[in-house]
Amino acid sequence: MSETPTVRKIHVPLGDRAYDILIGPGLIGSAAREIAARLTGRRMAVVTDENVAPLYLQPLMESLAQAGIEAVSAILPAGEKTKSFEHLVPVCETILGARIERNDAVIALGGGVIGDLTGFAAGIARRGSRFIQIPTSLLAQVDSSVGGKTGINSPHGKNLIGVFHQPDLVLADTDVLDTLSPREFRAGYAEVAKYGLIDKPDFFAWLEANWQAVFAGGAARIEAIALSCQAKADVVVADERENGRRALLNLGHTFGHALEAATAYDGTRLVHGEGVSIGMVLAHAFSARMNLASPDVTARVEAHLRTVGLPTRMSEIPGQLPPAEVLMDAIAQDKKVKGGKLTFILTRGLGEAFVADDVPTSAVLSFLAENHPDRAA
Amino acid sequence: MSETPTVRKIHVPLGDRAYDILIGPGLIGSAAREIAARLTGRRMAVVTDENVAPLYLQPLMESLAQAGIEAVSAILPAGEKTKSFEHLVPVCETILGARIERNDAVIALGGGVIGDLTGFAAGIARRGSRFIQIPTSLLAQVDSSVGGKTGINSPHGKNLIGVFHQPDLVLADTDVLDTLSPREFRAGYAEVAKYGLIDKPDFFAWLEANWQAVFAGGAARIEAIALSCQAKADVVVADERENGRRALLNLGHTFGHALEAATAYDGTRLVHGEGVSIGMVLAHAFSARMNLASPDVTARVEAHLRTVGLPTRMSEIPGQLPPAEVLMDAIAQDKKVKGGKLTFILTRGLGEAFVADDVPTSAVLSFLAENHPDRAA
Incomplete structure (x- = not known):
């Protein structure tokens, strides 16, 4: 590069x-x-x-x-x-x-x-x-x-x-x-990492090796931005109006949006990129829970996001979170629920995200309850 | 039919x-x-x-x-x-x-x-x-x-x-x-007649012969509406976003919009279809004045619109009209003027409308002044 x-x-x-x-x-x-x-x-x-x-x-x-x-x-x-x-x-x-x-x-x-x-x-x-x-x-x-x-x-x-x-x-x-601010830069970086996690495992590996140079500025940062823009452009060209593939860009965003709503969009508690960071880890963990991907993938994703300084767990959000049922309601408002199933971006491995349109809401709800800070505490 | x-x-x-x-x-x-x-x-x-x-x-x-x-x-x-x-x-x-x-x-x-x-x-x-x-x-x-x-x-x-x-x-x-109301029906009829004047002289002739049946209702009215919708659909399919041919649908509308603006969109004085009726006659008269079409065409268009009860002259609008210069300003606001020229829908004959993009504003202004009720009075 x-x-x-x-x-x-x-x-x-x-x-x-x-x-x-x-x-x-x-x-x-x-x-x-x-x-x-x-x-x-x-x-x-x-x-x-x-x-x-x-x-x-x-x-x-x-x-x-x-x-x-x-x-x-x-x-x-x-x-x-x-x-x-x-x-x-x-x-x-x-x-x-x-x-x-x-x-x-x-x-x-x-x-x-x-x-x-x-x-x-x-x-x-x-x-x-x-x-x-x-x-x-x-x-x-x-x-x-x-x-x-x-x-x-x-x-x-x-x-x-x-x-x-x-x-x-x-x-x-x-x-x-x-x-x-470092916090604002990190929040944007969550979206950079997302492109690797959707379908570019080599890019994710490059970020793991070069993230310090990306944060420092210069050629590596320009490279990371260019690769991100290229990745987004490819998806948009394939599906401009989000009838299919473009939904992959929502990796981590379903959980993330629910957390943003749960914190009333209060940027002192959680900004969008931080919600995406936690949401991406949750999406990988949920994929593992559904036996779609190995828990090792979740661990690797979480380790990198944590290394750059991003939050990766709900418990890191300052203040009280509403119960799992309320988070689930926020997800159901954001996404369309049809007959108890909803569309979710899941993954089969690192950089192997896919659109799952038959995820049972009951599975999401129990997963949220298990990972909720109130339970962990 | x-x-x-x-x-x-x-x-x-x-x-x-x-x-x-x-x-x-x-x-x-x-x-x-x-x-x-x-x-x-x-x-x-x-x-x-x-x-x-x-x-x-x-x-x-x-x-x-x-x-x-x-x-x-x-x-x-x-x-x-x-x-x-x-x-x-x-x-x-x-x-x-x-x-x-x-x-x-x-x-x-x-x-x-x-x-x-x-x-x-x-x-x-x-x-x-x-x-x-x-x-x-x-x-x-x-x-x-x-x-x-x-x-x-x-x-x-x-x-x-x-x-x-x-x-x-x-x-x-x-x-x-x-x-x-009869007035509202007539106003809509101006747009029906417009499709004939754009590029369907046979339809205009049919309207001249059958307008009473169209006003009365039944099959002739459905036929006139269907033909109008088909004409509009054809233009829209050829040029959905108005980069060219769709502008023909504005026949009579440049003068008409200026008259609507001049009467402050006061429907008791002038409704849209009436402005279009007067505007279509003016567009034909202006085409004749520019030696593009025969004055006989203007006479025929005006005779039919008058027969169905539509106004065809500025002098028929109740109340005072602003001077020609103000009408010209309204036209310049509605259309883009480039180097003293503007785009106008003109005609070479009955049902032979075309987009003219080089009409001198000076010619429009003097035409408006000549046809202004203040001068006629």
Whole structure:
């Protein structure tokens, strides 16, 4: 694997919705050049949040201005609550007010919340406007900025309102990762490890050997991000609208989402990537419990996630968790239950995940009860 | 053309988004049978307005209940103002609260406003839910219920926020047309005549000969609606996302929209179909003025629209119109102006409409000034 930290390009071949993902240092400063090479429009609307704006909005706006691009910007509150109609409406009006037309674009500068909300607004403004992702968290760079899922939350659940709207370009500036807190970086790393666990055991082994270099930055980090984006792009190209294979990307997410719901999305207790980390270990342990995979696989997965500093057990979540029955209800709300069975991502070994659509809820419930901290205590 | 008023079926072959349009009497009462033949789901959410609900909601809900379909309903205020985020949000929550899933559906029971709003909500709930149109106005039956354009209005303009979301089924129950006011029926008829003027001169001639039978109901009316739906479906299949040919459906709409804006969408002065009627005559007259078509064509078009009772001149709009410059501004807001040129649907003869993308705004402005009531008076 390459040692020089240059910009990597991944092409996502989705027919007339094909686009490039660029990964490397300094991409915010050269954003306008990359955009102008792909879009003829000269009007842009930039959407960001109040944490990201002080760091990166000015360099981006300057880059755009130098390229003769007239841009307006909107700065939203940071945090999951921003993914709501309340904030979507003014973003739509900003886009329409900027008279964004066919060859112009809407730019999301931020993490997953900003990317999801802005992508949705771009997807519905004039029934679909061009859209550029500039993800500023590791999680957004390796996961949410790629693949076209956009949306907001509803009182009925997360991401329940949205559209599939592919970006026209993704600029993953790896310099921005230096400003992330270690906890935030680790949370994103859980999604990186996930790609290995889905179907790339060699990548997982490489992460086990090279994770320190990935955390340190430089070529190994760019390599890990590029491989993650490539893995996600491959799945999205095979199944853009999640009729089948794309569900594999939910490995660890069914348990993880239930834990996020159980902690009321309180980021001081559990952030998304941490939920995914615990959820992936649970998914492997549950697969072992169902005699699908060896317990050794679970042990290996847990050991690596623990080594990088991620939580791997429910008992590590601060505060009280609701009982297993309540966690099970949260799972049943997230996934569709049909005749007492639900769809789950399970595994037959390291990097051998598959979509199981006939998992008995009773088995999940007793597994949750056995692993619940109240019982372990 | 057939004399027996049976149900006509038009298939819209849009690949994995293909659907049927059924046209004929009694379709609301047999809605559940048609739905159950196509969808396996047993949960539906019906959205309608307070004018339509007292007439048709109960028979529809009874039909669904008899087929074992569990349905909830939402009743919105009637009128264009309902096409707003304010009403979209509760409709989305109703759909999510009803736990509409992959094989269930959202049903729009109403005119264009209800169809556009409900289709948009269905398009974004769970990133796309199945959607059934039961249009209850002639305009919605021949135009807005077919083709997948959905959306709401913004302070920046009409229909600026939305998605392309094709229905899974359209049920055009022609019995409901008997309850329309003559004015509302005529307004819908303007869109019927439009299909003749775009590229079906024989259909226009048939309308000239048979319009009284179309207005009276029965087989001729079903025939006219079926032919209109077929014409629209053909255009949509050729150009679903309006990159080219679909723009022909805007014949008469550029002038028409400007007149609607100029009357502040006040339905007591001008309804959409009336604006289209005046706009179509203006589009033909402007084509003649540009030496593209004979003035005889304009005379023939105007004579027929006048015969059925539609307005054909700006001077027929009650109250004062803003000056030509303001109408021109409204056109420039609606269409994109590039270097003093705009895109317009013009014609070379009866049923020979084409997309002209180089019409000088100066020529449109002077044409508007010449035809303005202030000058004629």
